[in-house]
Amino acid sequence: VQLVESGGGSVQQGGSLNVSCTASGFTSPLTLENKCMGWFRETPGKVREGVAMIYTGGRPIHYADSVKGRFTISQDKAKKTVYLQMDRLKPEDTAMYYCACDSIGDGRIWSNDEKYNVWGQGTQVTVS
Numbered sequence: 001v002q003l004v005e006s007g008g009g010s011v012q013q014g015g016s017l018n019v020s021c022t023a024s025g026f027t028s029p030l031t032l033e034n035k036c037m038g039w040f041r042e043t044p045g046k047v048r049e050g051v052a053m054i055y056t057g058g059r060p061i062h063y064a065d066s067v068k069g070r071f072t073i074s075q076d077k078a079k080k081t082v083y084l085q086m087d088r089l090k091p092e093d094t095a096m097y098y099c100a101c102d103s104i105g106d107g108r109i110w111s112n113d114e115k116y117n118v119w120g121q122g123t124q125v126t127v128s
Contacts, residue, residue: 002024003023003099003120005019005098005120005123006019007020007123008097008123008124011089013091014088015127016087017086018084019097020081020082020083021081021082022079022081023081024080026080026103032056032077033056034055035055035102036055036110036116037056037099038052038099039051039052039097039098039100040097040098041098041125042096042098043096048098049064049095050062052084054082056075062110067086067093070088071086071087072084091127094126094127094128095125096123096125097122098122101117101119103117104117
Protein backbone atom coordinates (compact mmCIF):
# COMPACT_ATOMS: atom_id res chain seq x y z
CA VAL A 1 0.00 0.00 0.00
CA GLN A 2 1.42 3.35 -1.02
CA LEU A 3 0.34 6.97 -0.83
CA VAL A 4 1.84 9.59 -3.11
CA GLU A 5 1.27 13.30 -2.55
CA SER A 6 1.63 15.97 -5.18
CA GLY A 7 0.70 19.57 -5.81
CA GLY A 8 2.69 21.42 -3.20
CA GLY A 9 4.62 24.55 -4.00
CA SER A 10 5.14 28.18 -3.15
CA VAL A 11 2.40 30.78 -3.08
CA GLN A 12 1.86 34.26 -1.75
CA GLN A 13 -0.28 34.98 1.26
CA GLY A 14 -3.95 34.85 0.34
CA GLY A 15 -3.34 32.48 -2.52
CA SER A 16 -4.50 28.91 -3.08
CA LEU A 17 -3.02 25.49 -3.60
CA ASN A 18 -4.50 22.08 -4.15
CA VAL A 19 -2.56 19.06 -2.97
CA SER A 20 -3.53 15.53 -3.84
CA CYS A 21 -2.87 12.07 -2.45
CA THR A 22 -3.21 9.01 -4.65
CA ALA A 23 -3.39 5.55 -3.16
CA SER A 24 -2.13 2.38 -4.78
CA GLY A 25 -1.58 -1.19 -3.80
CA PHE A 26 -4.98 -1.74 -2.27
CA THR A 27 -5.83 -5.24 -3.47
CA SER A 28 -8.75 -7.43 -2.48
CA PRO A 29 -9.78 -7.91 0.28
CA LEU A 30 -7.99 -4.69 1.35
CA THR A 31 -9.60 -1.71 -0.35
CA LEU A 32 -9.77 2.01 0.08
CA GLU A 33 -13.46 1.75 0.84
CA ASN A 34 -14.57 2.92 4.26
CA LYS A 35 -11.18 4.15 5.38
CA CYS A 36 -10.11 7.29 7.19
CA MET A 37 -7.79 9.42 5.06
CA GLY A 38 -6.07 12.28 6.81
CA TRP A 39 -3.87 15.23 5.98
CA PHE A 40 -1.22 16.27 8.47
CA ARG A 41 1.41 18.97 8.41
CA GLU A 42 4.74 19.28 10.06
CA THR A 43 7.22 22.08 10.60
CA PRO A 44 10.60 21.81 12.29
CA GLY A 45 10.33 22.02 16.06
CA LYS A 46 6.57 21.60 16.13
CA VAL A 47 4.30 18.66 16.79
CA ARG A 48 2.74 17.12 13.71
CA GLU A 49 -0.71 18.65 13.31
CA GLY A 50 -3.82 17.01 11.96
CA VAL A 51 -5.29 19.29 9.30
CA ALA A 52 -8.28 17.40 7.91
CA MET A 53 -9.77 13.94 7.62
CA ILE A 54 -12.29 12.34 5.33
CA TYR A 55 -13.99 8.99 5.69
CA THR A 56 -13.97 7.44 2.24
CA GLY A 57 -17.34 5.83 2.86
CA GLY A 58 -18.91 9.29 3.20
CA ARG A 59 -19.23 11.36 6.35
CA PRO A 60 -17.67 12.36 8.64
CA ILE A 61 -15.25 15.07 7.61
CA HIS A 62 -13.13 16.90 10.17
CA TYR A 63 -10.95 19.99 10.10
CA ALA A 64 -8.52 21.56 12.50
CA ASP A 65 -9.81 24.85 13.88
CA SER A 66 -6.85 26.62 12.30
CA VAL A 67 -8.01 25.74 8.78
CA LYS A 68 -11.80 25.65 9.05
CA GLY A 69 -13.43 27.77 6.38
CA ARG A 70 -10.20 27.93 4.34
CA PHE A 71 -9.35 24.29 3.55
CA THR A 72 -11.58 21.69 1.92
CA ILE A 73 -10.91 17.96 1.83
CA SER A 74 -12.53 15.86 -0.87
CA GLN A 75 -12.09 12.59 -2.70
CA ASP A 76 -12.38 10.99 -6.11
CA LYS A 77 -13.13 7.34 -5.47
CA ALA A 78 -12.55 6.26 -9.04
CA LYS A 79 -9.07 7.77 -8.98
CA LYS A 80 -8.39 6.62 -5.39
CA THR A 81 -7.33 10.17 -4.70
CA VAL A 82 -7.95 12.53 -1.80
CA TYR A 83 -7.54 16.28 -2.28
CA LEU A 84 -6.88 19.17 0.03
CA GLN A 85 -7.92 22.50 -1.43
CA MET A 86 -6.22 25.27 0.49
CA ASP A 87 -7.52 28.82 0.09
CA ARG A 88 -6.65 32.11 1.75
CA LEU A 89 -3.30 30.68 2.68
CA LYS A 90 -1.29 32.25 5.47
CA PRO A 91 2.44 32.14 6.21
CA GLU A 92 1.69 29.93 9.21
CA ASP A 93 0.34 27.29 6.82
CA THR A 94 3.88 26.74 5.60
CA ALA A 95 4.76 23.13 6.31
CA MET A 96 5.41 19.71 4.88
CA TYR A 97 2.01 18.19 4.21
CA TYR A 98 1.52 14.44 4.59
CA CYS A 99 -1.30 12.20 3.56
CA ALA A 100 -2.13 9.26 5.78
CA CYS A 101 -4.47 6.28 5.76
CA ASP A 102 -5.93 4.27 8.58
CA SER A 103 -6.27 0.96 6.76
CA ILE A 104 -7.10 -1.14 9.82
CA GLY A 105 -9.87 0.84 11.47
CA ASP A 106 -7.99 2.24 14.44
CA GLY A 107 -10.41 3.81 16.90
CA ARG A 108 -8.30 6.78 17.93
CA ILE A 109 -9.38 10.32 17.25
CA TRP A 110 -8.81 11.52 13.69
CA SER A 111 -6.16 14.05 14.65
CA ASN A 112 -3.97 11.52 16.43
CA ASP A 113 -1.23 10.61 13.98
CA GLU A 114 -0.82 7.22 15.66
CA LYS A 115 -4.20 6.27 14.23
CA TYR A 116 -2.72 6.05 10.73
CA ASN A 117 -0.54 3.18 9.56
CA VAL A 118 0.21 4.25 5.99
CA TRP A 119 1.93 7.55 5.16
CA GLY A 120 3.00 9.36 2.05
CA GLN A 121 6.36 10.99 1.52
CA GLY A 122 5.05 14.51 1.95
CA THR A 123 4.80 17.61 -0.21
CA GLN A 124 6.12 21.04 0.77
CA VAL A 125 3.81 24.03 0.95
CA THR A 126 5.40 27.44 1.40
CA VAL A 127 3.42 30.64 1.89
CA SER A 128 5.22 33.98 1.87
